[in-house]
Amino acid sequence: MAETLNKVFIDVEVDASIKGDAELAKKLEEVCPVDIFAATDSGVEIVEKNLDECVLCDLCVDAAPDGAVLVIKLYES
Amino acid sequence: MRFYEYEARKIVELAGIPVTKYGFCKTAEEARVAAEEIGGPVVIKSQVLSGGRMKAGGVKFADTPAEAAEHAEAILKLEINGHMPRGVLVDPKAEVKQEYYASVVWDGTAKRPLMLFSDMGGIDIEEVAETHPDHVGRGHVTNLMPIPDFEAKQTIAATGVTGSQLNRATPILAKLARLFRDYDMTLAEINPLAELTDGSFVALDAHMEMENEAVGRQKGLLRKHLEIAEEDTRETYEPSDFERNVAAIDAADHRGVIQGKDHGFEGNLGLVIGAGGGSLTLTDAVRSQGGKPANYSEIGGNPSVAKACGLAKEVLEKDGVEKIAVMMSIVSNTRVDIVARGVIKACLELGKDPGETIAIFRIPGAWEDEGFKILDKYGVEYCDRSVSMWEAAGRAVAKIQGAPA
Amino acid sequence: MSILLNKDTTFIVQGITGREAVNLTKECLDYGSKVVGGVTPGRKGREVHGVPVFDTVAQAVENYGAPIDGSVVTVPPAFTKDAVFEAILNGIKLIVIVTERIPRRDVAQMVELANMEGARIIGPNCLGLIIPEVCKMGGIGGPAKDAAKAYAPGPVGVMSRSGGMTTEISSSLTQAGLGVSTAVSIGGDAIIGSTYAELMPYFEADEQTQVIVIYTEPGGRMEAQLSEWVKDNDSRLPIVAFMAGKFMDDEEMKGMSFGHAGTIVEGKEDTATEKIARLEAAGIRVVERIDEIPNAVKEKLGVAA
Numbered sequence: 001m002a003e004t005l006n007k008v009f010i011d012v013e014v015d016a017s018i019k020g021d022a023e024l025a026k027k028l029e030e031v032c033p034v035d036i037f038a039a040t041d042s043g044v045e046i047v048e049k050n051l052d053e054c055v056l057c058d059l060c061v062d063a064a065p066d067g068a069v070l071v072i073k074l075y076e077s
Numbered sequence: 078m079r080f081y082e083y084e085a086r087k088i089v090e091l092a093g094i095p096v097t098k099y100g101f102c103k104t105a106e107e108a109r110v111a112a113e114e115i116g117g118p119v120v121i122k123s124q125v126l127s128g129g130r131m132k133a134g135g136v137k138f139a140d141t142p143a144e145a146a147e148h149a150e151a152i153l154k155l156e157i158n159g160h161m162p163r164g165v166l167v168d169p170k171a172e173v174k175q176e177y178y179a180s181v182v183w184d185g186t187a188k189r190p191l192m193l194f195s196d197m198g199g200i201d202i203e204e205v206a207e208t209h210p211d212h213v214g215r216g217h218v219t220n221l222m223p224i225p226d227f228e229a230k231q232t233i234a235a236t237g238v239t240g241s242q243l244n245r246a247t248p249i250l251a252k253l254a255r256l257f258r259d260y261d262m263t264l265a266e267i268n269p270l271a272e273l274t275d276g277s278f279v280a281l282d283a284h285m286e287m288e289n290e291a292v293g294r295q296k297g298l299l300r301k302h303l304e305i306a307e308e309d310t311r312e313t314y315e316p317s318d319f320e321r322n323v324a325a326i327d328a329a330d331h332r333g334v335i336q337g338k339d340h341g342f343e344g345n346l347g348l349v350i351g352a353g354g355g356s357l358t359l360t361d362a363v364r365s366q367g368g369k370p371a372n373y374s375e376i377g378g379n380p381s382v383a384k385a386c387g388l389a390k391e392v393l394e395k396d397g398v399e400k401i402a403v404m405m406s407i408v409s410n411t412r413v414d415i416v417a418r419g420v421i422k423a424c425l426e427l428g429k430d431p432g433e434t435i436a437i438f439r440i441p442g443a444w445e446d447e448g449f450k451i452l453d454k455y456g457v458e459y460c461d462r463s464v465s466m467w468e469a470a471g472r473a474v475a476k477i478q479g480a481p482a
Numbered sequence: 483m484s485i486l487l488n489k490d491t492t493f494i495v496q497g498i499t500g501r502e503a504v505n506l507t508k509e510c511l512d513y514g515s516k517v518v519g520g521v522t523p524g525r526k527g528r529e530v531h532g533v534p535v536f537d538t539v540a541q542a543v544e545n546y547g548a549p550i551d552g553s554v555v556t557v558p559p560a561f562t563k564d565a566v567f568e569a570i571l572n573g574i575k576l577i578v579i580v581t582e583r584i585p586r587r588d589v590a591q592m593v594e595l596a597n598m599e600g601a602r603i604i605g606p607n608c609l610g611l612i613i614p615e616v617c618k619m620g621g622i623g624g625p626a627k628d629a630a631k632a633y634a635p636g637p638v639g640v641m642s643r644s645g646g647m648t649t650e651i652s653s654s655l656t657q658a659g660l661g662v663s664t665a666v667s668i669g670g671d672a673i674i675g676s677t678y679a680e681l682m683p684y685f686e687a688d689e690q691t692q693v694i695v696i697y698t699e700p701g702g703r704m705e706a707q708l709s710e711w712v713k714d715n716d717s718r719l720p721i722v723a724f725m726a727g728k729f730m731d732d733e734e735m736k737g738m739s740f741g742h743a744g745t746i747v748e749g750k751e752d753t754a755t756e757k758i759a760r761l762e763a764a765g766i767r768v769v770e771r772i773d774e775i776p777n778a779v780k781e782k783l784g785v786a787a
Contacts, residue, residue: 005426009382009418009451034381052382052418056447075454183586185702188593188673220590261585290559291585313738341734353670354644357699357726357740358772364729365770373740406650407632409624441653443624462631462653465773 010054012036012046013070019043024064031059078287079311081124083166084303085283089267091302092256094249095279097171103164108149111167112142118170121148125160126311133157138170171281176269177238178202179250181218181257189217192232192254194246198269212236218254226251245278246270260298261291314340319372319395326387333380333411335388337372339395344369346436346477347392347401349385349420351376355406355466362470363402368477371398379410385419386426393427393434400436402473407441407462413448416440421455432456436476439469484613485639485664485684485691486576486602493552493576493619494519494542496565498530502580503556505621507531510554512626515617518546521565539572552576554610554619562606563588570601578619579605579675589673596675603675609645609667622667623649636661637692638779639685639719641678643670644726647697651724651775655695658776660783663691670699677704679711685719693782694721695775698757700730705757709764720782721766724775728754 018024025044028037034053037060038045060069080088083101090096100111101124112119123135130136135157139145149165176198184191194214197205206213216232218224229250233243249270257265264286271281287295299305316324323337346363348370350356356375363370372392376385392401403420405411417438424431438452441462452459458476460469495510497503498520508531510517519542520535522528528535536542543550553574557565562581569577570592577596584606596603604611610620614633622645623629632653638660642648645667652662666681668674678696685691698705705723712721730740731753758768769778 003426005422008422008425052422055412055415073450075451077454183590183672185672185704186677186707188590190590220587220594258587261587263586288586290583291587294560294585338738338740340738341732352644352646353740354642354647354697354699354726355650357644357730358647358724361726361728362771375740406644406646407653408646409621409628409649443628463657465654465771466650467771467773 004049006048007051007074009052009074011072011074012051012054012060013072014044014046014064015068018064018068027063028060028069031063033057033059036060078289078292079126079313080285080287080303081126081163082122082283083124083164084305085285086166086280087303088256088260088285088298089253089280089283091298092252094252094267095277096283097169097279097281099169100167101164102149102167103153105146105150105153108165108167109142109146112139112145115167115169119145120166120168120170121145121152122166122168123152123155123157123162124164124166125157125162127158127160130157135162168281171271171279172274173269173271173281174274174276175272176281177246177272178205178268179246179253179270180264180266180268181254181262182264184217187217189220190254190257192216192218192229192250194233194236194250196236196238198271202268218258220258224251224254224258229254241276242272245272245276249278249280261288261295262286263288319391322391323374323388326384326391330381330384333376333378333384335377335380335384336375337388337391338374339372342370342372343397344371345397345399346473347371347395347398348374349376349389349392349401349403350374351405351411352408353377355404358406358466359402359404359470362467363474366467366471366474368470368474371395376405376411376416379412380415380419382415382419382422385416386422387419389420389423390427393423393429400434400473400477402436402470404437404439404466404469404473405442406466408443410443411440412443413440413445414451415444417448417451417457421451421457430456432458436473437469439464439466484616485681485688486604486611486666487552487613487617487619487664489514489616490516491551491576491617491619492516492518492546492548493554494521494539494550494574495530495533496521496539496553496555496569497557498522498533498535499525499528500556502621503554504530506554506556506580507533509621509623509625509629510618513612513618513623513629515619518542518550539568539574543572549573552578552619554578554580556580559584559588563592566592566603567595570595570599575601576619577601577603577675578608578610579603579669580608580610580620581605582607582671584671586671586673589671589675593673593675604666605669605675607671608669608674609648611664611666612662613664614662620667621645622665632656633665634661635663637663637690637783639663639688639691639694640665640696641668641681641694642666642697643668643699644697647726651695651697651772654773654776655779658780660776660779663688672702678708679704682708682711682715682717682719686715686717691719693779694719695779696721696723698723698725699727700725700754700757701752703752705761709760709766712764712766722775722778722782723761723766723768724772725754725758725768731755
């Protein structure tokens with residue numbers, strides 16, 4: 001069977017300072033159209049298998065404090 | 078969706094058109110019983126979704142119930158054009174005075190159902206239309222109003238049929254037109270419509286086809302009256318593993334649409350192409366320039382990376398595929414960068430080098446600049462809208478055949 | 483000039499709150515179209531990109547305060563007929579049906595009603611129509627800046643059974659310094675509201691249109707109808723045609739469906755080979771390769787290639 005690869009094209013980094021913010025976690029989970037963010041009791045988690053589905057809408061960037069969420073295009077070195 | 082003859086008879090019967098006292102039998106014993114009940118000479122007919130039954134030995138006459146059972150036994154085991162019968166129809170051998178033809182089809186130019194009637198039934202209607210045009214009557218029916226008998230009467234009268242025959246055939250053709258409309262048929266044909274020696278009219282054979290798009294709203298007929306299971310789609314041919322896998326990937330994810338066909342295709346160049354018209358154009362372009370497509374496909378709407386990847390992987394995993402060409406007509410709705418991610422990922426997941434494996438990438442349109450960045454990073458050869466679909470196909474063919482592009 | 487639409491054409495979007503409709507509404511507005519209302523039953527009071535939403539077509543008309551010219555219908559197949567009947571019976575004369583997979587019976591009924599009421603249907607299963615740099619009805623060409631790349635004004639009337647190919651062909655004409663008067667995605671189904679022949683009189687009456695390009699596929703008798711129309715009408719408009727799906731004539735492919743619902747070859751008459759012969763017999767130039775279209779058009783216009 002062929003393997004499945006994740007995080008080939010896009011990575012998302014959430015700053016440590018806001019990672020535990022449950023309120024923000026819920027907001028991020030809500031706005032992302034491709035379910036990259038999951039809200040848990042301990043805050044926000046990245047759902048790795050959905051990273052490459054990112055549509056670059058920036059709704060997560062806008063929902064968080066400036067610079068707290070970074071969407072990284074891994075194909076841009 | 079196609080129907081077996083025994084189902085078509087049932088449909089015709091439901092519409093109020095006279096049929097024979099036929100029996101649908103799955104065993105030789107059932108056939109014997111049916112022949113006994115009929116109590117006279119019978120015809121045993123294979124129930125397969127194929128033509129040419131007579132020639133293949135799938136239609137036999139029997140004078141006694143024992144003979145009927147014998148013929149049924151043989152026919153139930155007889156494969157016709159790759160199809161095994163579901164059962165046999167046991168029909169009383171009719172005392173026919175004259176055979177007529179009646180059908181209803183769609184007329185795409187008039188945008189109405191068209192009734193066809195001929196007093197030269199039992200043979201190929203297209204032949205009759207060519208050699209004896211004044212023996213074929215044509216008439217359209219309205220889409221909006223209830224279908225009146227007189228429209229059928231006019232169609233029949235145009236062939237010269239008159240007298241009691243006209244009066245008996247009229248309600249039958251009218252009912253056929255109504256069932257065509259009510260049941261969303263694309264074809265409703267009775268050939269022959271027989272006038273028996275006693276003057277009565279009866280449908281000796283029936284052929285029905287329903288529009289696939291309407292199957293969802295005909296549950297009453299399909300599930301209740303005909304007891305056809307939902308999975309029983311009666312495709313014209315058995316889908317291949319490739320086709321089934323692609324359909325499964327498509328069904329599992331609502332984002333965008335993919336389709337793959339490989340029936341009748343054999344080649345080394347996999348095609349990951351779209352949209353509908355683009356796929357047709359590109360498949361022609363590849364073949365016309367000496368390429369050998371391994372398949373046909375269609376990408377439509379706005380598929381996810383996973384869906385695009387899924388299609389590309391299925392194509393790459395086909396026997397004999399060496400490279401894929403990823404090409405579409407200009408896209409407004411599909412995202413170029415998303416498709417780029419999908420096809421590159423397919424290569425990576427299969428342990429293949431995207432630059433080597435993707436012979437050409439030609440999708441101009443939405444988010445193309447972002448797509449080009451991705452393609453550049455992975456060394457995939459691509460072209461923009463200034464390169465025509467024809468030329469892009471040519472480059473793919475040249476690449477796979479080893480000539481300098 | 484143009485056909486069917488102009489800069490003052492007003493229209494509504496039926497099914498406006500659906501995902502595809504929300505996008506298409508924005509695109510049309512950005513392109514300069516006058517989208518004056520939307521209808522989604524039960525959603526009265528909402529707004530989509532500033533366009534007011536109503537429960538009924540009648541409310542949309544009343545709110546606008548004057549007759550509304552057209553409607554773009556994106557309502558799902560089980561409800562499309564009802565929506566189109568509503569539009570027609572509320573005085574709307576130009577209806578673009580985007581929805582696909584509508585049963586033929588419903589389409590035929592919509593078309594018959596439209597004929598009775600003097601309305602015109604484009605589609606179904608289509609992307610609409612566009613007048614470059616003026617307005618559009620439907621998703622054709624995509625967002626405004628993408629549509630601008632592909633569609634420049636010019637003398638070519640384009641009609642296509644494939645939405646994507648309408649833009650592909652128009653783009654190649656634009657790149658060649660020709661341009662488009664009006665491009666119509668006529669739809670891919672077996673029964674459609676407006677065939678090539680039925681739209682020809684509109685192009686004939688449009689001074690800007692000097693030549694026609696059609697994109698077509700196997701299945702159906704539209705080419706025969708067009709060939710007959712050309713012969714019977716002494717048209718001033720030369721026609722260039724491109725047919726895709728020639729591989730469908732292969733024995734193994736017979737009876738298979740590719741592309742659109744209308745693209746199934748059922749008889750001898752609707753194979754690609756047959757159709758091409760028929761078109762050529764009517765003086766219509768059929769090009770072998772899609773990239774030959776611009777030069778063929780230039781030839782017909784008497785312009786240097």
